[in-house]
Amino acid sequence: MHILKKPHTLPSEITPQAVYAHRRNFLQLSAGLVIAGLLPDVQAKLGPGKASVFSTNEPLTSLKNVTSYNNFYEFGTAKEDPAEYAHTLRTKPWTVSIEGLVKRPRTLGMEDILKLAPLEERIYRLRCVEGWSMVIPWLGFPLASLLRQVEPLGSAKYVEFITALQPDTMPGIRRGVLDWPYTEGLRLDEAMHPLTIMAAGLYGDILPNQNGAPLRLVVPWKYGFKSGKSVVKIRFTDREPRTTWMKSSPSEYGFYSNVNPAVGHPRWSQANERRIGEFFKRKTLLFNGYADQVAQLYTELDLRKHF
Secondary structure, three states: OOOOOOOOOOHHHHOOHHHHHHHHHHHHHHHHHHHOOOOOHHHOOOOOOOOOOOOOOOOOOOHHHHHHOOOOHHHOOOOOHHHHHHHHOOOOOOEEEEEEOEOOOEEEEHHHHOOOOOOEEEEEEEEOOOOEEEEEEEEEEEHHHHHHHHOEOOOOOEEEEEEOOOOOOOHHHHHOOOOOOOEEEEEHHHHOOOOOEEEEEEOOEEOOHHHOOOOEEEOOOEOHHHOOOOEEEEEEEOOOOOOHHHHHOOOOOOOOOEOOOOOOEOOEOOOEEEEOOOOOOEEOOHHHHOHHHHHHHHOOOOOOOOO
């Protein structure tokens, strides 16, 4: 398997100094809390510039753009709405229940979840179906580390992700744009793939509300809407989950949602993308540039039919 190389450019050369200064302060604070027994030591082990071997070497999208240009329909359909309204999201306390076709169903708090695996900084591309993309330094851990805790049964073929439903804090829910709560799903082998992570932070800090605090899914070879934000329930099943966008518009949004420049959206092409912060468009890469890692998952699928 081909592994993406560690960046040759230092993050400090492509990230505003103030951002990484803030990150260092956060990590120092985390270390103090570890000593006091208030946080697991996984957050204190990271230092500025330490990246996973899975990271891309492309320049990062600015923190400002990453946190101000978002899709999070629970807080509104405009890209600016999540940054404006998501401060109301309640993230403490937070639990994630894992159930369905498993031997040991469990409900875990964030403290327990963050003890499962060391957090890594993974610099992943994010490609959205609307034609824009970003490069984000996520702080997370392999989803497989979480799923193994419940011992999936042999009959489990899919994993369903259900996100938070807080009608009193999420003004977008009242508009009825989608069927809430937001639900997504992966095949079990996709969920267990080492590229698939649960993110608890970005740019070395805790995850902002508008980006899916306190815990979100990140599947870098799929369109962004597959990576559910603010996950509260994970369910193993033997049937393909009927996801939110599939229910809303099945002709436009398929279950797999793999980034594929050859399969256009019914209303626009997917052949090119606009990287936020850049003027010119670039060609969209198959599987968002992760084909060497994931193409083998789909050798028996017609990628035009199973879009």
